[in-house]
Amino acid sequence: MAEQGQLIVYYGCMFAGKTTALIDYISNANLKPNELLVFKPGIDNRAAKNIITTHDGKKHECLSLDHETVLSDLVTPYTKLIAFDEAQFFDKIIFSEIKRLLAKGISIVAAGLDKDYLARPFGLMPLLMQNATELYELNAKCDCCGSKANHTFRKETNKVLVLIGSENYYEARCADCYQIGVEIGTQA
Numbered sequence: 001m002a003e004q005g006q007l008i009v010y011y012g013c014m015f016a017g018k019t020t021a022l023i024d025y026i027s028n029a030n031l032k033p034n035e036l037l038v039f040k041p042g043i044d045n046r047a048a049k050n051i052i053t054t055h056d057g058k059k060h061e062c063l064s065l066d067h068e069t070v071l072s073d074l075v076t077p078y079t080k081l082i083a084f085d086e087a088q089f090f091d092k093i094i095f096s097e098i099k100r101l102l103a104k105g106i107s108i109v110a111a112g113l114d115k116d117y118l119a120r121p122f123g124l125m126p127l128l129m130q131n132a133t134e135l136y137e138l139n140a141k142c143d144c145c146g147s148k149a150n151h152t153f154r155k156e157t158n159k160v161l162v163l164i165g166s167e168n169y170y171e172a173r174c175a176d177c178y179q180i181g182v183e184i185g186t187q188a
């Protein structure tokens with residue numbers, strides 16, 4: 001039996017440096033290219049299809065995983081680590097595959113939003129967090145008061161949940177400023 005793989009999860013609000021943490025983890029793992037798979041969800045079209053980028057300009061090559069792609073088909077006997085950026089957008093169905101891969105001794109590192117802009121648990125993230133062997137909360141700085149932020153606040157009243165964007169639509173806020181913003185709508 002292979003030793004169980006590690007499940008490392010970075011979570012937090014937007015602008016908390018999650019992708020940076022993910023890229024740093026990948027870099028520090030010092031793996032050969034064929035030992036590593038990096039995925040972002042197929043819906044993330046902020047940047048080129050095969051690159052994950054951070055707000056501060058770090059980059060890493062990746063594959064785009066859509067609903068038709070079967071994760072296990074891309075795994076080879078050499079695969080040691082699989083990384084997921086924007087993990088909240090992956091289908092929950094993928095978790096059973098992740099468990100199988102962990103049991104085979106492959107480690108998983110994931111970064112994502114734990115809460116959507118309505119402060120609800122976001123997609124695949126709760127499952128990953130509950131099962132993590134290493135769990136790291138990352139915080140941003142509140143755009144209103146400068147204290148520790150763990151909420152994502154949407155500035156526009158666009159009803160589409162999956163509005164991929166950045167500074168134009170979202171702010172990082174502490175719990176208090178988030179609540180104030182929700183109460184007074186978008187005037188803040």
Ligand SMILES: [Zn+2]
Nearest residue numbers: 142145174177
């Ligand atoms: Zn605040």
